Amino acid sequence: MFHPLRVREIERLTDDAVAVTFAVPPELRETFRHTPGQHIALRRTVDGQEIRRTYSICTPSTDDPVLRVGIRLVEEGAFSTYALKELMEGDTVEVMAPAGRFTLEPRPGHFVGIVGGSGITPVLSIAATLLAREPDARFCLIRSDRTAASTMFLEEVADLKDRYPQRFQLVTTLSREEQQAGLPSGRLDEERLRALLPALLTVESVDGWYLCGPYGLVQGTEQALRTLGVPRGRIHEEIFHVADGTTTPGATATSVPAHSSVTATLDGRSGNWPVQDGESLLETVLRNRADAPYACKGGVCGTCRAFLVSGEIRMDRNFALEAEEVDAGYVLACQSHPVTEKVELDFDR
Template identity: 70%
Template sequence: MAAPRHGAFHSLTVAAVDRLTDDSVALTLSVPAELREEYRHAPGQHLAMRRQGAERGEVRRTYSICSPAPAAGGHGPAELRVGVRLVEGGEFSTYAHKEVTPGDVLDVMVPAGRFVLDPAAAPEGGHYAAIVGGSGITPLLSIVSTLLAARPDARFCLVRSDRTAASTMFLEEVADLKDRYPERFQLVTVLSREEQEAGLPSGRLDEERLTGLLPALLPVGSVAGWFLCGPYGLVQGAERALRGLGVDRDRIHEEIFHVDNAPAPAPAAASVSSSHSRVTARLDGRSGTWPVQDGESLLDAVLRNRADAPYACKGGVCGTCRAFVVRGEVRMDRNYALEEHETEAGFVLACQSHPESEEVEIDFDR
C-alpha cells in the first residue's frame, strides 16, 4: 500500500464524546477499514482537525492521540481517541465541547508528529520517564500504554502536574495503568492549587523543585528517554533541571502545547534578497517553483499554489509543516517542535521560515 499523503484529510465519524472534566472531553473517531493503514500511528503522534470557522475561514487544530498504537504487523486502528481541553476563545475546542455529538463527521488529517517512543527500539530493561502538565498527559497516555504492553521488561515513571484533582484529564485511565502494571509503572501526581491527602505538597513543578525531586524518585542518569509535554514554562523548566542533573540533550524529547509566555522572536534584519526570492517545494513526489511575496513564510508561498501542503497550527508548535532545506538560506522565527538534531540536519518549520537567498528549495517528503 502507498504511504499516506502528507497533509491528507479524510472524513471520520465521531463514535463517542466522553466528558473528562468540566473543561475537557475525549472524542472517539471511527476509522473505516479502507483507511486504517493511513491512520496507523506511532505512540505520541497527533491528529489535525479542520472546520470552516464563522469568522476566520478554515480553522485547524491538533490534538494528540491518547489511545494505544496498533501493534507492528497488525491491522491499523479501528478507532482513534483524542483529548480536547477547552481554551478560552478557542474556536475548535468550543465547537468540540458544545456542538460535537456521536454521529457527526469531522475532517481529520492523517497522523503526524515525532514526539514518539518506538517500543521495538527500546533497550532491554529500558527505563523511561515523563514530566507533563495539564493536557500534556494525552500523548503520554498512548506512549505509556503502548510501551508497557509491548515490552514486559520496560518501566515508566510519570510525573504529572495539574491544577486540581477535578481538572485532571484521564484520571481513571492513568489509574488503570497503575493497577495493570504496579511494578513497572510509577505515578507521581502534583497539584498546583490543591493539597492532597497523601503524596507531594501542592505547588508548581519548576526547575528548582524538579532538581530536588527527580533524583529522589528514580536513577536520573540511567533513564533511556525523558518526555516533557505541556505548557512552555513547565517544559523549559524541566529541561533545565534535567540538564543540570547531567542528562544528555539527546535523551530529552519535548512537545509544547501552549507558548503564551514564551519570549517573542527577535526582529530579523531586513534581507534584500527575500523580497525577490523563489521557493521550490517537493511534496508527495511533485515539485513546483513559485515566488515568495514580501514578509511571506515559505509555507504560505507554497499554499498559494499547493492547497495540500501540510500544516496545522502555523505557530511553530506542532511540527506538521516540517521540511528539509535542499538548497538556499532560510530564517526561522520560532521553533517549538523540532529537536536540535533535526535543525542541525537541515530541517525547518515551513510556517516559520523566510527566505534569506534568492533561491530556496525545500522537501516535505524527507
C-alpha cells in the same frame, strides 16, 4: 490529506475537557495506524474560514487502531469550544493521518514522562503501549495539574497503576490544591525539579525523558535535566501552546532580500514562486499549492516540516523540531523566511 470520519463517542473527562473517539473504516485502518505519541489534525470551515487544530492520540498503538483524542477547552478557542459545546456523536469531522515525532517505539529500559495538564494525552499512549508490549520496560509518570477535578484521564492512569504495579510509577502534584498524600502543592518549576528528580529515581539510569505540556513547564524541566547532567539526546519534548510573541531562545533577526523565490517539492511535483513581502515560505507555497501540509502555523506541531535543499532561511520559532533534525537540515515552513534570493524546500523527505 484529510479524511471524513464519524464521531463514534464523546466522553466528558472534566468540566472543560472531553475525549473524542472517531470510527475508522476498514479501508483506512492502515492510514490511521499510529505510533504512540503521535497527533492528528482536525479541520472545519466556519464562515468560509478554514480552522485546523492538532490533538494528540491518547490510545495505545494496536493492530486495530482506536482513534481517540483529548480536547481541553481553550479560552476563545475556535475548535475546542466547538468540540465541547456543539460536536455530537454521529457528526463527521475531517481528520488528517497521524503525524509527529514525539514518539517511543517500545524497547527495554527505564523511561520517564513529565507532563502538565493536557500534556498527559500523548504520554498516556506512550506509557500504555510500552508497558503492554515490552515486559522489560519501566515507566515513571510525573504529572502536574491545577486541581484534582481538572485532571484528565484519571481512570486510564489508575488502570496502568493497577495493571503494572511493579513497572509503572505515578507521582502527582497539584498547583492550586492540597493533596491528602503525596507531594506538597505548587508548580513544577526548574528549582523544584532539580531537587525532586534525584529523590524519586536514579536520573543517570533513565533511558528517555518525555516532556509535554505548557511552554514554561517543558523549558523548566529541560533546564533542570541538563543541570542534572542528562544528555540532550535523551530529552524529547512536545509543547501544546506557546504564547504569541514567544521566540525560540537564541533566535536572531536577519535581513530579508528584496526579491526572493521558493522552489518546493510536494507529492513528487515541484514549483517555483516569488515570496511576497512578509510571507513565510509556507504561506507562499499555500498560495499556489493548497495541499501543502500544516496545522497550527505557530511552530509547535511540526506538520509543515520540510527539508532545506538549498539557500538560507530564518526560523522565527521552533518548538517542534529536535536539535538533531535542525542539524540535519529540516525546517518549519510556517516559521521560515528567506535570507537568500533563492530557497528550495522538499516536503517529501
